[in-house]
Amino acid sequence: MKKELTCISCPIGCAMAAEFSADGAISVSGNQCARGEQYAHDELVDPRRVVTATCRTSSERHPRLPVRTREPCPRELIPAVLSRIYELVVPVPVHLGDLLCDVQDVSVIASRSLDE
Amino acid sequence: MKELRFDAAVIGGGAAGMAAALEIRRRGLEVCIVERDDELGGILLQCIHNGFGLHEYREDLTGPEYAERAVQAVEQAEIAVFTRTTVGELASRAGQSTLVCFSARHGVLKVSARAVVLAMGCRERNRGNLRIPGSRPAGVYTAGLAQRLINIDGYIPGRQVVIIGSGDIGLIMARRLQWLGCRVHGVIEIMPYPSGLTRNIVQCLNDFSIPLHLSHVVSRIRGLERVEGVDVMPIRGGAPDPAGQFSIPCDTILLSVGLIPENELSKTAGVQIAPETGGAVVDATMMTSVEGIFAAGNVLHVHDLVDNVSEESRLAGSFAADWLSGRRPARQMRILPGSNVRYVNPSRVDPDRGSRVYLRPLIVKNKAQLLVSANGRPVKKVVKNHVQPSEMISLSLREQDLAGIDAAGVLEVSIS
Numbered sequence: 001m002k003k004e005l006t007c008i009s010c011p012i013g014c015a016m017a018a019e020f021s022a023d024g025a026i027s028v029s030g031n032q033c034a035r036g037e038q039y040a041h042d043e044l045v046d047p048r049r050v051v052t053a054t055c056r057t058s059s060e061r062h063p064r065l066p067v068r069t070r071e072p073c074p075r076e077l078i079p080a081v082l083s084r085i086y087e088l089v090v091p092v093p094v095h096l097g098d099l100l101c102d103v104q105d106v107s108v109i110a111s112r113s114l115d116e
Numbered sequence: 117m118k119e120l121r122f123d124a125a126v127i128g129g130g131a132a133g134m135a136a137a138l139e140i141r142r143r144g145l146e147v148c149i150v151e152r153d154d155e156l157g158g159i160l161l162q163c164i165h166n167g168f169g170l171h172e173y174r175e176d177l178t179g180p181e182y183a184e185r186a187v188q189a190v191e192q193a194e195i196a197v198f199t200r201t202t203v204g205e206l207a208s209r210a211g212q213s214t215l216v217c218f219s220a221r222h223g224v225l226k227v228s229a230r231a232v233v234l235a236m237g238c239r240e241r242n243r244g245n246l247r248i249p250g251s252r253p254a255g256v257y258t259a260g261l262a263q264r265l266i267n268i269d270g271y272i273p274g275r276q277v278v279i280i281g282s283g284d285i286g287l288i289m290a291r292r293l294q295w296l297g298c299r300v301h302g303v304i305e306i307m308p309y310p311s312g313l314t315r316n317i318v319q320c321l322n323d324f325s326i327p328l329h330l331s332h333v334v335s336r337i338r339g340l341e342r343v344e345g346v347d348v349m350p351i352r353g354g355a356p357d358p359a360g361q362f363s364i365p366c367d368t369i370l371l372s373v374g375l376i377p378e379n380e381l382s383k384t385a386g387v388q389i390a391p392e393t394g395g396a397v398v399d400a401t402m403m404t405s406v407e408g409i410f411a412a413g414n415v416l417h418v419h420d421l422v423d424n425v426s427e428e429s430r431l432a433g434s435f436a437a438d439w440l441s442g443r444r445p446a447r448q449m450r451i452l453p454g455s456n457v458r459y460v461n462p463s464r465v466d467p468d469r470g471s472r473v474y475l476r477p478l479i480v481k482n483k484a485q486l487l488v489s490a491n492g493r494p495v496k497k498v499v500k501n502h503v504q505p506s507e508m509i510s511l512s513l514r515e516q517d518l519a520g521i522d523a524a525g526v527l528e529v530s531i532s
Contacts, residue, residue: 066164112180
């Protein structure tokens with residue numbers, strides 16, 4: 001299966017094609033540097049994204065708290081992570097970096113501090 | 117009426133204002149920040165996505181994380197901050213400025229300062245700026261307003277969405293809406309290339325298979341009470357072609373069609389505005405046409421990365437501190453945009469100390485050559501792997517690059 005990709009390692013944005021060869025290796029074309037090959041490899045084998053969203057809080061002044069996954073999250077886990085975030089009601093005060101929940105190995109943390 | 121006096125006053129408490137104030141304070145001067153919202157941070161607070169700070173902190177931060185670092189630094193530096201305070205009037209005479217402010221806490225507040233840094237940011241172009249034909253139903257939002265409603269206030273403005281314009285805020289909102297369970301049915305861009313960053317096209321549109329219609333224009337907005345859809349035409353031969361028209365049903369339209377520096381206040385002080393940027397004309401020290409008034413960040417020209425805003429604003433703060441201590445450049449040289457360059461900012465450089473300038477290309481090109489010439493003679497060549505209009509170029513002109521040049525002449529930057 002051939003996959004068309006645009007590399008985002010730098011602003012050039014190489015249009016690449018990547019596919020698994022018969023021996024299980026990945027062949028990449030269209031890239032201008034080694035970073036493109038790495039990017040294509042990651043996208044085929046283990047695509048990940050940082051997920052950012054907001055959740056509810058106990059505060060009247062700040063009804064929403066911005067949150068993020070601490071590390072990039074496997075793409076197939078994103079719907080489950082979002083569902084958990086949307087269920088949260090975080091009491092204030094809360095501090096930047098506080099752990100809010102875990103979904104498998106993915107940690108969701110607060111992106112800002114709220115005093116009230 | 118409460119009256120206060122500072123060495124410098126910074127108008128706006130976003131990324132630009134905080135960076136400028138921190139630099140002025142670091143130089144041992146008394147500085148205040150005047151902010152109309154109820155906390156510092158500016159538009160970063162509603163930009164909950166990541167991608168900030170890659171240059172400034174070598175980390176991939178969200179907007180609120182980036183803001184909080186600056187806010188903490190401002191608190192530690194013991195900079196005077198007036199939140200919920202709007203500057204209504206700015207007047208300046210003979211290097212002495214007065215800000216008449218309206219404050220929730222202090223009532224009318226008069227701030228006197230020798231130096232002022234303008235850091236008010238920008239606002240969004242809206243439907244009135246585009247003159248899109250059709251009815252005027254509810255459901256048409258600018259992308260940044262929708263971002264604020266969702267991320268700060270907790271409201272979802274609509275479920276079936278079309279985005280007009282491919283600016284970064286619109287792209288970011290496409291992903292945000294999809295992750296909220298809304299559907300984005302397409303992005304309509306009049307130009308043949310996207311106006312947002314490549315990484316946003318990939319991660320905010322391609323990840324969700326959202327169609328990007330380049331060289332297309334919305335020819336009509338449909339719906340009476342509420343948006344019901346848009347009519348879209350391809351641009352062919354330089355004009356919309358009715359033969360290619362198609363419709364997209366939707367209940368909400370987001371506009372992501374550019375930003376306008378917010379300079380109404382600057383104009384009341386007599387600051388000269390450059391038509392190509394919408395921001396002030398500034399010299400090599402980022403001073404506007406009014407003595408003692410400096411400008412930095414999105415109020416000066418629209419940036420695509422906050423990291424550049426912070427860097428530029430620190431410079432403005434340092435120039436303001438220089439000016440307060442009586443230090444001015446001995447000579448300044450004009451620098452103009454040449455071929456394939458939309459603008460260069462600042463419009464003057466200091467040949468004795470060197471200057472950093474920012475420019476916007478007009479073309480998309482790989483292995484592009486950036487050429488700076490003085491009075492027609494080349495003085496600096498830089499090869500850029502890739503240039504495109506959505507990526508601002510930062511260029512450092514060092515003292516040795518400009519040594520021996522007749523400062524009465526003119527520098528020109530071109531891209532080929």
